[in-house]
Amino acid sequence: MLDDEPAFAEPGDSSLDAPASPAASPSPEPSHDVAPTLPEPPALCDLTGDANWSTLVPAFEELPAIRLAYLHCVLANVFEHSPILDAERRLTDELTIINLCLGMLPNTPRKPARSLVTARRRLGLNVNDYIELKAVCTKCFKVFSTDEIAALNSPECTESKCPGRVYNETRKRSGPAIPGEEDGAFKRVPAKVAAYAPLLKALPRYFLRKEFVEDLDTSTHTEPPRTLAEHEPMYDLQDAEAYRSTVLDHARTILQDGSVQDVKVFSGAQRTLRSVRYGQSFTINIDWFGVTEGRPHSVGAVYLTFNNLHRSVRYLQRNVHLLLVIPGPHEPSLEQLNHMLEPGVQELKIIYSGL
Ligand SMILES: [Zn+2]
Incomplete structure (x- = not known):
């Protein structure tokens, strides 16, 4: 669980344009139901695998105008659904304008990129990482x-x-x-x-986004869990008993007689997931869709959603993590599905033990 506060997080900053969420409450006090015997959380580590994260991307060695042209090209392709050729034509047009304004295009430290893949690489947007x-x-x-x-x-x-x-x-x-x-x-x-798409690499990217952190439900630091009246309808899954009372510090263990049981790892008071400020609860969703017209070719998508996010933003594309694409042509059997989910299970085990 992500237990440490990101350096930029300012929970009390109400000037930000974010949906009304519990995260906008005043800076919370530390939780009181944390067992004193719990070990110290491990130090945060860089999970992105990019050892030179502080180094500016290559595009910063080029003129700002050229860098902006790269950005327009990539954005057109990613968000405006421009085909590659159209995006590259746009890049060429913008480079032509820059050429007219400056009288020439610089050749140092390198010639301006003309292709989408090069522009993306120089901007450091290597999604394949x-x-x-x-x-x-x-x-x-x-x-x-x-x-x-x-x-x-x-x-x-x-x-x-x-x-x-x-x-x-x-x-x-x-x-x-x-x-x-x-x-x-x-x-x-x-x-x-x-x-x-490894979750351990993706999680830091989500938590580096300020609005993502602000839309997380962290209300339990200051508010006791609200109990619904007997016939009161639930407004959201965050009203559900299972979400509110999920207890940490349990591990699935195989006992000597071969039976499987969730046993408590630490002694002391129980700690709920919501008592951990950035403790996350996930939903794993699976769906299948046809990728070709007129032919039965079904491809599966396993995507992960953050239950702690405010419901108004929980299912926005930018807040949903596509974990796995299951190849077709048919929907997988239970055995196939279990095998495909294994990498995700291993990562979730690591996350469960704390990050
Ligand atoms: Zn096999």
């Missing part, structure tokens, strides 16, 4: 890491009775042939891939 292509078995959808694929003796899936393949070998040699090591001369290419 946040999307992983997971290799999965063609039949059971079990996820295999690169190391696991390299260690396999054959392309067959390792799941019991699964007839699927994990990788194909390309004919093209990936490197110089080594006599006597024929296996290493061919490249192993995943037979099927699924797009996965």
